Amino acid sequence: MTLGRTDEAAGWLVAPVPHGAAFDPACPGAVTAPAGTPPSLAALARFGQMACLGLDRVPAVAVNGALVVGSGPVALGCVLELHRRGATRIRVVTSRSKAPIGRAPGVTCEPPDTAGRGHLVIDTTGDARRAAALTAPGGVLGLLGTPKAGDALGALEVHRGGWTVVGMHELAPAAPGAYQAAYTTVASWLVEHLDPALVGPWCRTVPGVCAPELFAVLDAPSRPAEPVVLLDWRTS
Template sequence: MPDESSGVRRYAGARVRVGGGRARLCPAAAPGPDMVAGQFSVLSPGTERRHLAGEGRDAGYMTLGRAKESAGWVLAPVPHGAAFDPTCPGAVTAPPGMAPNLAALARFQQMACLGLDRASAVRLDDAVVVGSGPVALGCALELHRRGATNLRVVTTRRHPSIGRAPGVTCVPLAQAGRGHLVIDAAGAPQRAAGLTAAGGVLGLLATPTAEDTLPALQAHRGGWTVVGMHELAPVDEGVYQAAFSTVAAWLADHLDPALAGAWCRTIPGRLAPELFGLLDTPRRPTEPVLLLDWRTS
């Protein structure tokens, strides 16, 4: 997105505009000086659905590009397919040779890594994640990396692919019980709050709406710790890249390649309007991580 503090535009040529319930394609822009072309971009379904219903705006926030073929992918917080400055705030670089879908999965896991670093003394043996999309998948993987072996994932989907993540058991809301660590990865903070045990930690990983509220009296009496886990919350210099490098290396060493295929799908960028039209329907792709390929679009 534009760097508001300096007035410098960090990207050019967003490929998708949304608003009024529809998405439309836009032409590519030639990269400006010191910019790289956006070759892939990643959907965040909850955010995309909210923006679809609003006024016209550039869509997306995670685009991949690189300066040369031998370099690692740079993932930048800019709209779908835009050319961008690889040094823009919030950009991270994947190890050379890492596939774009694995880099995207690592980026979702990075969100949970940074958020959990803000939640001290959490009990990983009694954790609940609300949601089964890409944010929830990244969170489940990060909890497993940290030692969780039995994780309840609350979802309304039948046979969600997140159920193949290590240690995950998918349950409906009525069967979830309470947990000492509950993480909202679906933008449903009230639902997550209802699952938080006394003395527990409630983590807000997905972005809520401006109208969402939390039960303050229940949090007060229950002695909860509520942790904001926004991915771009302030951190010391170098922490953002270090978190990404840590989870990317872990995924490269531990993830079964077959699972990457089950969790990630790449779709030609020219089909973006059709894909956006499916996000709120039963025909939405089952893979949590959806990439748009802009190289030939």
């Protein structure tokens, strides 16, 4: 995605176009952050928006004690949205030691091999089967991460487990205006309630000229620890 704005006083526009690409402010899928929202929070709100729209589709269930699988930017947006909705205890299943998501309010990180089951499990990695194994009988399994084509859950497994499986893709059908409304709600909440000290461990800004070096390590152990990385082309 790319952030841009027409003037210094305007709110940031977040558009679903390649990183750093020019875009029409009226392009489909673009959302506008409230004026005064810093770029880091405008970017972070985009991941919270995904969770907000997805959680709106989940049947009424207690969010406290929810289990989130993954520790990347989608997972971070999810735990913050769960917290916004009242969750004070959130379990995050991740193999990463000292994952920055562990700083989020109410979050406890658990390694995959010792994690217990949950009644509300949200996968943010695209591995639905791994998340299903962590779903308690009668529980809700939310698919926020995008599975690969051809991935499947066994119908018998779902049937016997009594699970409710919810597709949480942000572009699933929703009421007119819901897309921008969700983004505005999340961005406004982050600006008002997020501890500024948390932004540093979660968001890193890199000069745009360093993009080749950054992309070269995104899948390597040496990639930036911060879940959200912004390329700032203004410094190029």
